Amino acid sequence: MGAIITLTTDFGLEDAFVGMMKGVILGINPGVTIVDLCHLIPPQDIAGAAFLIHTSHRYFPPGTIHVVIVDPGVGGQRRAVALQTPLAAFVAPDNGLLSYVVREMSQRQAPYNLVHLNRPSYWLPHVSATFHGRDIFAPVAAYLSTGVPLNEMGEPIQELVMLPQSGPLRQGEVWLGRVTHVDYFGNLITDFTPEEIQELRPGATLQLSIGSQAIQGLQQTYSEGQPGCPMALIGSLGYLEIAIPNGNAAQSLGAGVGTPVRLEFK
Amino acid sequence: MGAIITLTTDFGLEDAFVGMMKGVILGINPGVTIVDLCHLIPPQDIAGAAFLIHTSHRYFPPGTIHVVIVDPGVGGQRRAVALQTPLAAFVAPDNGLLSYVVREMSQRQAPYNLVHLNRPSYWLPHVSATFHGRDIFAPVAAYLSTGVPLNEMGEPIQELVMLPQSGPLRQGEVWLGRVTHVDYFGNLITDFTPEEIQELRPGATLQLSIGSQAIQGLQQTYSEGQPGCPMALIGSLGYLEIAIPNGNAAQSLGAGVGTPVRLEFK
Amino acid sequence: MGAIITLTTDFGLEDAFVGMMKGVILGINPGVTIVDLCHLIPPQDIAGAAFLIHTSHRYFPPGTIHVVIVDPGVGGQRRAVALQTPLAAFVAPDNGLLSYVVREMSQRQAPYNLVHLNRPSYWLPHVSATFHGRDIFAPVAAYLSTGVPLNEMGEPIQELVMLPQSGPLRQGEVWLGRVTHVDYFGNLITDFTPEEIQELRPGATLQLSIGSQAIQGLQQTYSEGQPGCPMALIGSLGYLEIAIPNGNAAQSLGAGVGTPVRLEFK
Numbered sequence: 001m002g003a004i005i006t007l008t009t010d011f012g013l014e015d016a017f018v019g020m021m022k023g024v025i026l027g028i029n030p031g032v033t034i035v036d037l038c039h040l041i042p043p044q045d046i047a048g049a050a051f052l053i054h055t056s057h058r059y060f061p062p063g064t065i066h067v068v069i070v071d072p073g074v075g076g077q078r079r080a081v082a083l084q085t086p087l088a089a090f091v092a093p094d095n096g097l098l099s100y101v102v103r104e105m106s107q108r109q110a111p112y113n114l115v116h117l118n119r120p121s122y123w124l125p126h127v128s129a130t131f132h133g134r135d136i137f138a139p140v141a142a143y144l145s146t147g148v149p150l151n152e153m154g155e156p157i158q159e160l161v162m163l164p165q166s167g168p169l170r171q172g173e174v175w176l177g178r179v180t181h182v183d184y185f186g187n188l189i190t191d192f193t194p195e196e197i198q199e200l201r202p203g204a205t206l207q208l209s210i211g212s213q214a215i216q217g218l219q220q221t222y223s224e225g226q227p228g229c230p231m232a233l234i235g236s237l238g239y240l241e242i243a244i245p246n247g248n249a250a251q252s253l254g255a256g257v258g259t260p261v262r263l264e265f266k
Numbered sequence: 267m268g269a270i271i272t273l274t275t276d277f278g279l280e281d282a283f284v285g286m287m288k289g290v291i292l293g294i295n296p297g298v299t300i301v302d303l304c305h306l307i308p309p310q311d312i313a314g315a316a317f318l319i320h321t322s323h324r325y326f327p328p329g330t331i332h333v334v335i336v337d338p339g340v341g342g343q344r345r346a347v348a349l350q351t352p353l354a355a356f357v358a359p360d361n362g363l364l365s366y367v368v369r370e371m372s373q374r375q376a377p378y379n380l381v382h383l384n385r386p387s388y389w390l391p392h393v394s395a396t397f398h399g400r401d402i403f404a405p406v407a408a409y410l411s412t413g414v415p416l417n418e419m420g421e422p423i424q425e426l427v428m429l430p431q432s433g434p435l436r437q438g439e440v441w442l443g444r445v446t447h448v449d450y451f452g453n454l455i456t457d458f459t460p461e462e463i464q465e466l467r468p469g470a471t472l473q474l475s476i477g478s479q480a481i482q483g484l485q486q487t488y489s490e491g492q493p494g495c496p497m498a499l500i501g502s503l504g505y506l507e508i509a510i511p512n513g514n515a516a517q518s519l520g521a522g523v524g525t526p527v528r529l530e531f532k
Numbered sequence: 533m534g535a536i537i538t539l540t541t542d543f544g545l546e547d548a549f550v551g552m553m554k555g556v557i558l559g560i561n562p563g564v565t566i567v568d569l570c571h572l573i574p575p576q577d578i579a580g581a582a583f584l585i586h587t588s589h590r591y592f593p594p595g596t597i598h599v600v601i602v603d604p605g606v607g608g609q610r611r612a613v614a615l616q617t618p619l620a621a622f623v624a625p626d627n628g629l630l631s632y633v634v635r636e637m638s639q640r641q642a643p644y645n646l647v648h649l650n651r652p653s654y655w656l657p658h659v660s661a662t663f664h665g666r667d668i669f670a671p672v673a674a675y676l677s678t679g680v681p682l683n684e685m686g687e688p689i690q691e692l693v694m695l696p697q698s699g700p701l702r703q704g705e706v707w708l709g710r711v712t713h714v715d716y717f718g719n720l721i722t723d724f725t726p727e728e729i730q731e732l733r734p735g736a737t738l739q740l741s742i743g744s745q746a747i748q749g750l751q752q753t754y755s756e757g758q759p760g761c762p763m764a765l766i767g768s769l770g771y772l773e774i775a776i777p778n779g780n781a782a783q784s785l786g787a788g789v790g791t792p793v794r795l796e797f798k
Contacts, residue, residue, distance in 0.1 A: 002563070004562075012450035013304070014306045014450045015304065015318070015449050016303045016318050016321070017449075019304065022301045023270075023301070023325035026301070026327060030270075030299070030327070033558060034301075035554045035558070037548045038545070038551065040545050056548035056551055059552040059555035073489060074488065074489070076487060131502030135502075183547050183549075184543065184546045184547050184549075221607025222662060223607055233661065233662065234660075234661075236660040278716035279572050279716075282540070282569045282584050282588035283715075285538065285567055285569035285570065285588055289536075289588070289593070292567070292592070293593040339755060340755070341754060394768040395765070397768030400591065
């Protein structure tokens, strides 16, 4: 079966945790292609993983199965769930990891199915209390990739646990947002999208404020900025991004996830 | 050929050492699936790699070929060897890396074959003196995955170099063990298994001592512990594990590989 | 299609940048095998990536496609290019990344083709200004792997941007070279090859000088050296290498990329 399964976890790369999941998957579907999306999600950073799967899943072919495991509640009461959309399927603990994807489906009025994964016949025979990634989520994803319908592996549900809505707030002619992600290069990804920018005053000069730093205008590319000077552009993840060419914006501006950003036009 | 080859090394991720091994393998068997188990084994930590392959290989389908390379003696007198068990094959330098797997086979009275890999016709034409992972072990694993019998690639041998036996020692009603692995989350994996715990006094309260810290009782899941307080449970690798919920037990307890752990019932 | 695509980038492992490239590739050619060569190239280190692809590509089967992305000029004037040799194809920004490979082809008088990738019909429909790895290079490599000829994806060109020639210089009976790469173990890879060593006085004793340290003779393997003492050998990448058995030569000698090394015979 030529399916694709992606893996996103906070398991790090120093152990064989991810490798064991791959062994389980290949034991069920030897023909599947497994892609590592990221295993260096900061430990227990549910919001970070939710943002990552939101911004990256659209680059995979239709039918791709995404396994997302950041699971501080493993072994406790939290449910194992799956989400099927027209584009992809997602398998994850029910703790907010799929918040962005579900909201996107709702906004687009796209149909989607939610399932509580509660049929142990699709799990490993022995389920540990601390590693459901290997014992529950990996086999479920593998069976899904072989064509087992999601509804056979669990019961329909209506809602998932959701992270608090985090989009920017409009106050008159000002948008108040925040940094939602810092990438490897130290670029600050905010929650402003081109839509919000358009909504205000296209044509006027955009002005951003982050801490005591003001940034004027929107560039197209890093190379249009001045080395060492903060600049703004629409980044490759589809959000307004604050960068310092040849530098690290997060370090230089002392900013990180949650830092407030103010957007207006003057 | 739909075989699986896993790779475990101390080569790190900053060079193309692992990538070159994959190129060699795919040149011999284009259809093989290659899985990275771990490349961040601490440099020259033979015991760590031996423990990792022991605890993870059982999650792969029968017939999987595991290449394990931690090789401080590369280019010297140490042999290149292979081990075939009913479940899997292993290719490695003969320096103790396969100790756990061999002991497990012996304990289960399972049959296994050992081979000294000394037939250069199954190696790369030019063998460097410092990178047998690429020049010997990768091609041997690849030929094995195409169906070449192990016996064609070397001569039968009777024994491998073994690490000192490391299991816990019983002294009357007390077991003396140690930490054998610290995982990415700082959990301390000990050499106690459920079998040893059962052997003492099931029903009484288990008491662990590590340094000046005492831990009472065995939990099922991390979520049953108190945040910040050391707890014990049987971890996903099948060994008794000391953890601190939402914390790092290794750092908080100042413990690491080799730290003594005492187990008794009261 | 059973083709192989390798990926070499400075994107790190903390984001899904590499994963998104794989999604794009698999969407175009589901049957391709993708191999990560390295994603921890130091940010914007073009010379380091150029050396890595030079020393590793020969271990892949003929026809392999190598994508190399270190791209400080993304979105600016630099071209996207491809290079086809008898052994492999390379897709990269035109900033020096392919210097070693092109020089090797020239020295061997091997034929090769250069193409300016300027046909957007082989790119993603929406091309971001900051992530051409995903939007241009990944789809071009994928189409190439499906059999689309390079000439359909761009126009022939005659030359690429080249890094300054970096080989060692001969001054009478002395070669002056430098460290070109420091590997994960701290070994110092120089730009001296066996050819240059042969050219001087085979039979006499080789003497290397790096900083105030002198090293006499050439060993075959690490295990012939003294623990803690600097030694020289021809390393697995084909270059003269300075190592400290069981140690880290870069740290102990205070050396790094660019450190001068002097080679003579006495």
